[in-house]
Amino acid sequence: MPASLPGSQNADRPTRLLTQNSEMRKIGAWNWSLPALAVRLADGRAVKTCPSAGVCAQACYARHGTYTWPVVQAKHRANLTFVLDDLAGWESSMLTELSAAKFHGAWIRIHDSGDFFSDPYLLAWLRICHARPDVNFYAYTKEVDRFRRLVEPNPPANFLWVYSYGGTQDAALDPGVDRVADVFPDAQAIASAGWASQEASDLLAVLGPRLVGVPANQIPAYLKRLAGRRFSEWQAEVDAERTARRHLRLAVDNTRPTTKPRTPDHVQTPIEQQEAA
Ligand code: SF4
Secondary structure, three states: OOOOOOHHHHOOOOOOOOEOOHHHHHOOEEEEOOOOOEEEOOOOOEEEOOOOEOHHHHHOHHHOHHHHOHHHHHHHHHHHHHHHHOHHHHHHHHHHHHOOHHHOOOEEEEOOOOOOOOHHHHHHHHHHHHHOOOOEEEEEEOOHHHHHHHOOOOOOOOEEEEEEOOEOOHHHOOOOOOOEEEEEOOHHHHHHHOOEEOOOOOOHHHHOOOEEEEEOOOOHHHHHHHOOOOHHHHHHHHHHHHHHHHHHHHHHHHHOOOOOOOOOOOOOOHHHHHHHO
8 A cells, every 4th residue: 555645745634534514413423525426636636536426416415515615625635635645544544533432332424425436445444344343334335336346245244335326337236135225306205105214314324224215405406407306217217318329329330331351252242342432
């Protein structure tokens, strides 16, 4: 793992990694956050922090309101920079912070915004979970393949997660087996579908029934894009359109004349003679 950066760059590092807003305080939980979706850092690096985001990016709660405040964005960028530049140092700082008495028995929501954007980063979190068995961790994630490979075979006992719809890996989810969260237009739509809302407490996403309904943020522009659909339905439409376009492209390609090299004794058909003329 990379070594710590020289002191001048370390000075930009966040002194506290975990934060707590009023919602989290009510349920005894703390947040760890990264920039939502993608970011360009001051040094020019472009980083996708939600590499499997799909339609969710068009109605992302974390790209709106207080999340856009410069001080909040700067904190999230500093968190990400720490992880990218010194994963071992970040892991050590997180372990030190989590050893404080106030975190014993508490919940840590990994990613108020952002996602497990790489294997090494997810593996670092798994080591942290194992090393702090007296702390509880939970997360929403769209990194289905990464979790299937790295988490599902041997998950830490103190780490719970829910797969969330609206990502490019939705098709890999099985709502008959997986714990899944879907964003619905409103609470009524959740109830009508027979899913369980997590509105009373975010912890219900991992402690309540397996089919988790999340009411959409009542942001007019987002609701307009959602157009009465669930994230899963919206993403399925986008995926179907993309598949149809791919099939159309393939069909068009198949109508083009072949460029396959001819053998020396190949006798041209009349059409090939016309094309060659
Ligand atoms: S995965 Fe979450 S934080 Fe990332 S773009 Fe989608 S809704 Fe936003």
